Amino acid sequence: MDELFILTNSPGEVSGWVRPVVSELTLLGFAAKISLVVLPCQYASGMEAEYGKEIVGARSVFTFKELWGRAAAVKETKRLVLQLGGDPFFGALLSAKMRCAWMIYTARPRWKSRVDHYFVPDAAAEDRFMLQGVRSDRVTRVGNLIFDSAPECQDPDEARAIMGLREGEEAVSFLAGSRPFEYRDGFAFFSCAAMEFLRKHPNYHAFLPVAPTVDERLLIEGLDKAGLHWEGLSAAEEILWDGPGRIRFIRGSNFEAIKASRLAVAFPGTNNMQITSLCVPLLTVIPLNNAEDIPLDGIPGMIPMSIPGARQLKKKLVYWYSGRLKYASLPNRIAGREIVPEHRGVMTPSMIAGLVEELVNDPERLIMIVRGYSDISPERGAASRIAAKISDYFSQSSSG
Template sequence: MDLNIIITTNGPGEIAAWVQPVVEKLRNLVPHARIIIALVPCPHSSGYEAQVSSRFLGASVLLPSETTHFLLTGKLPPHVVLAREGVILHLGGDQLFSVSLGWRTRFPVVVYTEKLAQWPSQVQRFLLRDEGLYTQHRKHKIPAHKLVTVGDLMVDSVHPTLSSTDARNKLNLSQSMPVVSLLPGSKPLKVLYSTSYMLKIADELSYLLPETQFILPQSPFTPLAQLREAVQDPRYISVLGGVPGKIVHDRNSTFIVTPQGNKIQVVPPTWNHNALQVSDLSITLPGTNTAELAILGIPMVVILPLNKPEVLPVEGLGGQLCRLPLLGPALKRLLIHQILKKLRFVSIPNQKAERLLVPEIVGNTDPLEIAQKAFQLLMDPLHRRETSLTLRSLMPAQNTAETLVQNLLEIFELHYACHPHPIPYRHLDSSHPPQPTDSDSTSGTKRSG
């Protein structure tokens, strides 16, 4: 059987936490399938999504511009060949792109979501993270047969291959001294503006606890050149009041050296979650990182410096308005303030626990305040142990990726049992673009939403 699975996604967090475990499971369960990752436009893109998808996941990749071009013209780049039958899997970005791909290809559409579903009449199945989302969707009159709770896909993305002890040994870290990981994220704006700020926190913490060892696990979406720019370019250092750093290569290791002489080991992306699990504590920005730390049971201090909120990206119409001259920065500050008022918590574990399980320091933050909170936690191993156990219980393994793939294949089989192709098989490439017809208005069974 010639089968395409087209995965739509956008940013680094979605690729690392959602796409990776699904692709790995597809390789095991459907080895003959051709996997295409269709990247869609995203203001938070790192610019390295295509490279990571191709190198680490071994999939064919459509750049955002190529995805948009295909939707508008039906033309694909030469390196991508479309099979006669397939299925669209939404794993991030605007759901409209997935629905539009369903229209263009006539493939059924399956959406994995942690938010309220959109376009229910054009989607064959919504795969949900938890029962709370199921109840919410039923209240919005989405048919029960279109809703399946599969679990939290992020849990399947975290699988360290070394024990914490072995990882420390390989990284030449002392077993008896605390390790603090600094996580500035993987999106360019986060990395550029927050890395030097985290160096300042490290210097403050080293005054309080000189034996602290620091690591910075490098995201596959963050090249070393970007880290160097973040800690050496005054434009980024000055925004949050960070400090400069010097990149030093020592044998097989790379370090960022702070003005106080503290060495922060940059752990390469190939270490992935093996690096995170050596941490006694992590200082992190909000995002997928907080979920990965929770899965590993790593206590954390979550920080969101808003000393300069106008540098933060904003999506949608609000983001366009924030680009207006003169009024733009003030509008952005107001919009971000309104967004945060609606958010009770900024970290994923606190959102799941519905309480302040891990500390969050949000607003006009001070590096010394953050360092003092980190010091307090490092001095309280019993509290960290209790937090670790609670974090793990929030993110239990559910084999979500396998359940998701089984649902995907079920929808594929149901769709083509009811809708055999009326046209002869052909490869769809740039020389044979598909021609839209009146029947292209939906990719599957016509059902009321």
């Protein structure tokens, strides 16, 4: 049986890239077997494989190590490696071992002698490939996949009704991300910030959308560590406290919660782009309170924390990298200017509450943030374009 291997790595790529593409392939009646391959990644949550099993259309889920032991070239069977995230090195290895074609969604022209086809997100990336001498017939500009993972700007009144907001009530969404180093303490941190804000604004509620790749045990550990009380059985459903307004954990209606909110507060990540696609004002915060716990790429990320002085060294490296990074939020990085406010450094929940209060009390500023989203060109359809190309490849008569 023909087979498509989709390589991916961390939570954002699985939910923001893989799921939309597999959904589009399913709509096309794609006949080849789809196998999801989870790559090693320092940003992984550990729940990617479990979440991958829930994606309709994906028949098998492997780690790269599991697949490597059984991968081999098979005659009379057409195969393709489609890489949607992760180090291209793994795509090069797997496609070489199985002697099959390799296509990749990326913004940078790497492995030019090995990649059969590139899918790129925008015109800037397309120009970059042309300047590097990559033939135009090997490149397809498809758009940003993340936009296909979130619904289009819907009616906020409908979202408010779904979330149970009554007339005169407002909400703020706090998104603690999908990577363990973020959400382990992030949900508790944002819960405390919500308490500070709600005490001054009793007509508000707080939503805490939980990504599908979050390990609920780590979430609860973080709440318990912070001394917070919560309601729920196997998962936290709501923070129990003595102030006004509710602080609810949202699962399954994440996008509705964001759309119903006056403001969304988030760490940098895939959800930043999803928030912009919903036309909701965004505040990006980057707390560096536990900088030594933030993963780093390359050799610095391999430093064992057991070595004396390693934690202090890593903290300095994180601050150094942060100082060199002009923008952390994806909308700002794509636009090349600050369209959503960013705040970096050691932070307290009170500081976050103050930033939220400042924004919700400034309607003109909120409007300007959303207007700035026009610089991003949120074109949809990347998943369908990739799916069409993949389907065409498998429909060709020659075997790979």
